[in-house]
Amino acid sequence: MKSVVEQKxxxxxxxxxxxxxxxxxxxxxxxxxxxxxxxIIVERFSEYVANGEVETAFICTESEHSALTACLAASxxxxxxxxxxxxxxxxxxxxxxxxxxxxxxxxxxxxxxxALSAPINIHGDQSDTxxxxxxxxxxxxxxxxxxxxxxxIQAFRITEHPDVxxxxxxxxxxxxxxxxxxxxxxxxxEVVKRFVGVRQFPKVLTHEGRFxxxxxxxxxPMTLGPLxxxxxxxxxxRQQEEAMKKALEVIRQVHEEYAxxxxxxxxxxxxxxxxxxxxxxxxVCLGSTAGTVKAVVDELRAEGVKAGLLRIRTFRPLPVExxxxxxxxxxxxxxxxxxxxxxxxxxxxxxxxxxxLYDSEKRxxxxxxIYGLGGxxxxxxxxxxxxxxxxxxxxxxxxxxxxxxxxLRE
Amino acid sequence: xxxQEKGWREIPIAAVCWKSSTEFLTGDWKTFKPVRDLEKCTRxxxxxxxxxxxxxxxxxxxxxxxxxxxxxxxxxxxxxECPAKAIEMKLE
Amino acid sequence: MKRIxxxxxxxxxxxxxxxxxxxxxxxxVYEGRYIQSFPxxxxxxxxxxxxxxxxxxxxxxKLHCAIYNxxxxxxxxxxxxxxxxxxxxxxxxxxxxxxxxxxxxxxKQRLGVIDKVEVWTVPATEIAVKILRAPxxxxxxxxxxxxxxxxxxxxxxxxxxxxxxxxxxxxxxxAVIEESYREARST
Numbered sequence: 301m302k303s304v305v306e307q308k309x310x311x312x313x314x315x316x317x318x319x320x321x322x323x324x325x326x327x328x329x330x331x332x333x334x335x336x337x338x339x340i341i342v343e344r345f346s347e348y349v350a351n352g353e354v355e356t357a358f359i360c361t362e363s364e365h366s367a368l369t370a371c372l373a374a375s376x377x378x379x380x381x382x383x384x385x386x387x388x389x390x391x392x393x394x395x396x397x398x399x400x401x402x403x404x405x406x407x408x409x410x411x412x413x414x415a416l417s418a419p420i421n422i423h424g425d426q427s428d429t430x431x432x433x434x435x436x437x438x439x440x441x442x443x444x445x446x447x448x449x450x451x452x453i454q455a456f457r458i459t460e461h462p463d464v465x466x467x468x469x470x471x472x473x474x475x476x477x478x479x480x481x482x483x484x485x486x487x488x489x490e491v492v493k494r495f496v497g498v499r500q501f502p503k504v505l506t507h508e509g510r511f512x513x514x515x516x517x518x519x520x521p522m523t524l525g526p527l528x529x530x531x532x533x534x535x536x537x538r539q540q541e542e543a544m545k546k547a548l549e550v551i552r553q554v555h556e557e558y559a560x561x562x563x564x565x566x567x568x569x570x571x572x573x574x575x576x577x578x579x580x581x582x583x584v585c586l587g588s589t590a591g592t593v594k595a596v597v598d599e600l601r602a603e604g605v606k607a608g609l610l611r612i613r614t615f616r617p618l619p620v621e622x623x624x625x626x627x628x629x630x631x632x633x634x635x636x637x638x639x640x641x642x643x644x645x646x647x648x649x650x651x652x653x654x655x656x657l658y659d660s661e662k663r664x665x666x667x668x669x670i671y672g673l674g675g676x677x678x679x680x681x682x683x684x685x686x687x688x689x690x691x692x693x694x695x696x697x698x699x700x701x702x703x704x705x706x707x708l709r710e
Numbered sequence: 711x712x713x714q715e716k717g718w719r720e721i722p723i724a725a726v727c728w729k730s731s732t733e734f735l736t737g738d739w740k741t742f743k744p745v746r747d748l749e750k751c752t753r754x755x756x757x758x759x760x761x762x763x764x765x766x767x768x769x770x771x772x773x774x775x776x777x778x779x780x781x782x783x784x785x786x787x788x789x790x791e792c793p794a795k796a797i798e799m800k801l802e
Numbered sequence: 803m804k805r806i807x808x809x810x811x812x813x814x815x816x817x818x819x820x821x822x823x824x825x826x827x828x829x830x831v832y833e834g835r836y837i838q839s840f841p842x843x844x845x846x847x848x849x850x851x852x853x854x855x856x857x858x859x860x861x862x863x864k865l866h867c868a869i870y871n872x873x874x875x876x877x878x879x880x881x882x883x884x885x886x887x888x889x890x891x892x893x894x895x896x897x898x899x900x901x902x903x904x905x906x907x908x909x910k911q912r913l914g915v916i917d918k919v920e921v922w923t924v925p926a927t928e929i930a931v932k933i934l935r936a937p938x939x940x941x942x943x944x945x946x947x948x949x950x951x952x953x954x955x956x957x958x959x960x961x962x963x964x965x966x967x968x969x970x971x972x973x974x975x976x977a978v979i980e981e982s983y984r985e986a987r988s989t
Contacts, residue, residue, distance in 0.1 A: 507730035588866035
């Protein structure tokens with residue numbers, strides 16, 4: 301049983317914490333393009349490169365599409381790679397997200413969640429990553445800057461695990477976390493290096509009839525990312541889905557191992573259930589606003605209200621079983637979405653939570669609250685009002701408005 | 711050659727090709743074949759540059775070019791581009 | 803001392819409101835506190851109003867939202883008082899520290915705040931221009947904030963300044979902080 305390592309406390313904002321974690325993880329290639337609110341990640345990391353604190357090859361590409369392509373290509377030669385983006389930058393990478401996942405390249409990317417244009421908005425919401433939930437990338441949403449630091453380190457282990465070999469996005473709310481300076485306990489560099497280790501490769505049959513590590517190497521010629529006709533493409537996609545399923549257990553294991561060293565846990569790594577055991581009313585929330593909800597839940601509990609919160613930390617792969625078990629006995633649930641699915645009758649998280657509950661015997665009331673779009677702040681008073689609404693639903697015994705908007709001026 | 715198709719558990723990860731593409735002789739279905747008149751050929755090497763398949767190569771040990779009929783598909787671009795009209799497309 | 807203190811800073815782009823909020827937060831970290839410090843931007847240009855927030859607590863901070871009822875408001879540029887409701891939401895027994903040559907009483911009247919609110923003033927621009935030769939009022943306000951609120955010690959503030967700036971600039975800033983601490987006046 302490992303014991304908790306001694307750690308020093310730094311004051312870092314979300315972006316700085318990402319850069320600091322990447323510095324410690326022995327990354328070979330960083331190819332990136334700046335976009336608010338991720339710019340500090342790349343600026344800070346480039347300082348580390350310039351100061352000789354890391355031996356990473358740093359490539360300034362002409363666009364985000366190229367940045368991800370460069371990372372993918374480097375990753376396929378065996379390099380450990382990292383990049384970061386947000387909003388329109390992530391959207392520009394769209395095509396390559398699917399390619400990276402299809403090629404099973406363990407690229408790690410930090411996304412400082414920001415609203416998509418139009419109209420132009422540089423502030424935080426989760427529409428950028430929600431729009432990429434089908435791309436085959438693991439998605440982890442952090443609640444605070446400490447978790448951002450911890451999650452980036454864990455991401456390298458998760459993505460490179462032989463059962464997974466899928467890329468991952470660590471998501472931090474734009475400005476609310478990216479530019480928020482908070483206390484961060486950092487692990488000593490040797491401990492991080494030992495934790496992430498050296499990248500391992502599965503063996504595959506190559507052109508010359510030998511088994512060799514899965515990476516592009518002139519010594520062992522192989523072809524990656526070829527054409528697959530209708531008679532095979534489907535099977536390759538099923539294989540990718542299997543990796544996503546296995547990732548659930550891997551994420552839990554890596555989280556547990558990290559918890560033993562750091563002393564920090566975020567639920568079971570997939571879901572962070574807060575005061576949910578006997579909760580009658582609860583919200584479901586991703587990211588930093590879940591922290592504000594926790595503070596409100598504390599107040600409500602002190603007033604005798606049986607309120608709780610389910611924070612989904614890992615959104616992809618979706619921990620369907622865990623969500624169902626956590627929420628089954630709650631009577632009214634408000635699912636908070638910091639993005640919209642236009643014309644979809646509610647946000648992505650709302651759909652998926654309802655889906656998780658569909659087969660359960662009990663049917664709690666489930667309503668949707670769209671919040672925080674374009675950096676709109678969500679206050680503790682507004683969260684309180686949500687819980688009040690849930691109490692109202694229980695009193696009336698029915699839902700009148702399934703889709704609501706927090707703080708929207710009518 | 712009919713091959714039994716593999717299930718998703720048997721296929722290699724990341725669609726790594728289990729055979730090299732060089733094993734497939736793509737020239738075996740051509741209709742026309744380029745034939746070179748050695749007298750007219752000036753060794754300008756334009757056909758080497760123009761061949762879309764890279765099936766015409768300069769061989770230093772031979773001091774001459776060589777047509778690789780395993781991969782030549784008989785497209786006729788070399789005959790079209792040859793300034794000396796040294797290549798003729800003949801029925802296979 | 804309250805379990806959590808919330809401070810709102812008002813400045814213009816380039817004056818150092820964000821920097822000041824970070825330096826105060828870092829100083830609090832040295833004293834074992836939990837902190838949060840973040841900016842709120844309007845158009846990203848010099849001269850545009852900038853708001854920054856600092857939370858200092860004895861416990862880990864869960865809240866991730868704007869500060870609606872600050873305990874302390876710091877105004878780095880007096881002219882903002884005309885266009886920005888700097889005292890909005892200030893708690894009843896809150897404090898407000900303004901960069902001004904005018905007396906605290908005059909500022910208090912102009913702000914129209916209730917009597918319980920403690921108003922402090924410090925001629926931060928004058929101090930900054932005198933010692934730093936530039937109207938960057940971040941450190942010049944920090945001394946006054948430390949005096950008015952007692953949240954962190956001057957030593958902790960100096961330590962963060964020392965870490966952040968080059969030796970000669972840091973020393974000039976020590977002088978700025980000390981003078982700001984001395985010159986701050988209250989109602």
